[in-house]
Amino acid sequence: MEENRSVEFKGTGQGLAIHVRFYHDSQQIKDIIQQRINENPAFYKGATVADITCESLSETGRKELEQWLAVEHGMIINSKENVKSKQEEGKSxxxxxxxxxxxxxxxxxxxxxxxxxxxxxxxxxxxxxxxxxxxxxxxxxxxxxxxxxxxxxxxxxxxxxxxxxxxxxxxxxxxxxxxxxxxxxxxxxxxxxxxxxxxxxxxxxxxxxxxxxxxx
Amino acid sequence: MDFFKFFIGESKKSKNVAKERLKLVLVHDRADCSQDFLDAIKGDLIRVISDYMVIDESEMEIRMTRTKRDTDDTMIPALVANIPIKQMRDRKRL
Amino acid sequence: MGEVLVITSGKGGVGKTTTTANLGTGLAQLGKKVVVIDADIGLRNLDVVLGLENRIVYDLVDVVEGNCRLKQALIKDKRYPELFLLPAAQTRDKNAVSPEQMKALNDELKEIFDYVLVDCPAGIEQGFRNAISGADKAVVVTTPEISAVRDADRIIGLLEAAELRNPTLIINRLKIDMVRRGDMMNIDDMLDILAIDLLGVIPDDQAIVISTNRGEPVADGSTSQAGQAFRNIARRITGEEVPFLDLDLQDNLVHRLKKILGFAK
Missing domain, CATH: 2.160.20.70 (Pectate Lyase C-like)
Incomplete structure (x- = not known):
């Protein structure tokens, strides 16, 4: 259970915010997220992910995680970097x-x-x-x-x-x-x-x- | 109908026809795919036989085929070489 | 260290892809970590048989060309978390990959997986040469038809020439009623001609068509004869001794009668 809590899911206006609290490699993070999704697959299916924060993940690691969520679980990714650049452009x-x-x-x-x-x-x-x-x-x-x-x-x-x-x-x-x-x-x-x-x-x-x- | 088939036996069954045709085709296929192998045999044969007789190399033919075994009627693959002899060498002069 | 098996046939349409999908599923059921590779570049199908066609982002050619990392291209199966698919590229051709690249890929995959199953394209050209490159063992699939057996024989010769000795045979789509009537070659007829070890026999079964329509391999939980036959083959691949399905081929009434009368052996 301890491990399970090290990845936090929070609902925000834009969608789910995923926060990885402790150090994990990308496979461990996937495993933990998978476990959480298995507990309530209907809730996560097609959900929007607003943000992923994790200090231990590199940029490519985060991208890969986003892609995994999109392809494996049909989630829609709306991540921080994308939002930021969108705001910078001021077009949204x-x-x-x-x-x-x-x-x-x-x-x-x-x-x-x-x-x-x-x-x-x-x-x-x-x-x-x-x-x-x-x-x-x-x-x-x-x-x-x-x-x-x-x-x-x-x-x-x-x-x-x-x-x-x-x-x-x-x-x-x-x-x-x-x-x-x-x-x-x-x-x-x-x-x-x-x-x-x-x-x-x-x-x-x-x-x-x-x-x-x-x-x- | 089945009653008559019973006496005719199994040889006319379509699967046996298939098997026989397949066996024949495969002998050719297996020979075809080893042309290099046949050429190698041909080269060696020419070399050995030429010590004893003069042969017509251009008319020489070597191929894989099937033949009936002497002891029973089973078909077996066979290597057939057709080697036209022009002249025997005088062995004493060798 | 895992094992790379190439599933091949020479002739197209004998069930290589269905066999690959089902053996992958069967091995995953046994708790093995398995990856199935679609080596049929330009004519991919393993993805639809497994029902994973809408998840493909990267493919085998992307991995080989370094457009993505290997793990990004591996697609996890819907049902078995230990079963993965490495899809073929659809918009490229066979020359996009070389035998050396396939061997390197197989070597990398067998470090991670217990079994690497390669679905070979039909034919004996470049695609075939790529698919068998780096394989440890070969499985030849045939059906009881003259054309399929002839091509299987050719393939066995080519495999042996490529140092893949002692391939094993899967006979697919055996129609038991036709074999009984003597209108289809039986198992012994084919083994007699091809002279290789039998890995298994899959009876002709409508359940395969239905499961392919759904994108769910027949080996997955189905009670059908074909599903059972695939699960048995998977167990044989792991080294288990599994008796062949009793397909009741010889012991019909006419045959028994002939035996009594001395017309048949």
Whole structure:
């Protein structure tokens, strides 16, 4: 039990704050967190992590922990460093319109890449600007864009928008059912249970470092 | 129908057909994949036989095949060499 | 120090990936620390058979190229915390990895895991050469069809040429009713031709299709014959002596009658 308390979970307005009090290596920390999650899996599933503080973890160690929480437990990471840089930029405002002129301007130098037809498993579209797919993106296909991604069809594969740090990048699709969505460094994955998913156009973007999906 | 099959025995069963075809194919496959091995044998044979007779190297043929064993009818793999002899060497002159 | 087993077949579609997923699951059930590697770069499938496709961030090629650390690319199984998947890259091809890199990776993994199972791609080209590199043992999967057995024979020859001696055989998708009728080669027919040791026999079972649909290996808790057969093979891999499933192949009524009348041995 002593060990169990050395990692603290606190609920905050932005989400969970995880505080590691004693020295542990990253595997020990994972084990302790895993133990806590096992006690109440429903509570942690899909939870937002607002902050991870730990003196014994290096920057890469913390990044790895964040990624582990995101991929293994479907948590949404909204960590300190990301929040800070967001504040420094002074751009954060949840009430902003989803599609901003600014994000288009940023990518003008690279232009927009249009791809017509179905993207099949194993196909990879990489482009520093915006990418528009006129067709479906099948599971196993991947789109990696410096800017925004628009799929005029069903998105079932992996879409990674804003790879070079554009946190305002978005992913929009006629039907949004991706295996994984990534915007800048934030990753979400589809839930393991098959849910009744929306058949209407949706847009995903970062809001307070969470990937939010809403209809448009 | 089963009653007749009973007398025909097992040889016409499709699995036995498969097994026989497979065995034949494999002998060729196994020989094919060791062409270097066959070439090596060929080279050695030429060297040894040339001491005793003059042979036509260009017409010489060596391959893996199957043959019936003398003692029973079991098929066994065999190495068959076809070596045309042009002339016998005079052994006394050697 | 763990052991690296490569699961191979030559011919495609005989069940290498299903076998790898199920043996990984079976070994993890026995409390072993296991990693399954998808070496089929460009045509990955082990992730979907295990139901882990939506968790992939990094893959084998990322590890080899140093884009991430090995532990970041290992995906923990949903059911067994001691079972991990190292997925293949889907958007690359077989030439992204060299045999030397695979060997180094296997050497690193067997320091951490009890068993490293490598799911080999079909064919005998570069992908095959990469997958068998660094393996300690080979398992050949075949089905009772002429084409699959022929390719298995070819693979056994290539494995022996690569110093992977004494591979063991798994016969998959054996249809017991057809064997009884004499319309499918039986276990002895195949062992007679391939002349290697039998590791196990998996009966043809609809439960495999159903479990693959769900992304849950049939070896995981299922009462099906195929699930039991995979669990038995896993135990044999650990060195345990497990009798083969009684598939009731020979002792049918007609055969017994023929025995009595002296028509059959």
């Amino acid at each position: 405002s949840p009430s902003k319109p989803i599609v901003k002129a600014a994000s288009f301007q940023e990518n003008k130098e690279y232009g927009t890449k249009f791809v017509e037809g179905t993207l099949r498993s194993g196909q990879l579209i990489e482009h520093p600007g915006d990418v528009v797919i006129i067709g479906d993106v099948n599971p196993g296909a991947e789109i990696s864009a410096g800017g925004n991604i628009v799929v005029m069809g069903i998105l079932r594969g992996i879409a990674h928008a804003g790879i070079y740090g554009n946190k305002d990048a978005f992913v929009a699709a006629s039907v949004l059912q991706p295996t994984q969505l990534r915007i800048y460094q934030t990753i979400t994955r589809s839930p393991d249970e098959v849910l009744d998913r929306s058949k209407n156009p949706e847009i995903a973007k970062l809001k307070d470092q969470m990937i939010c999906v809403e209809p448009f």
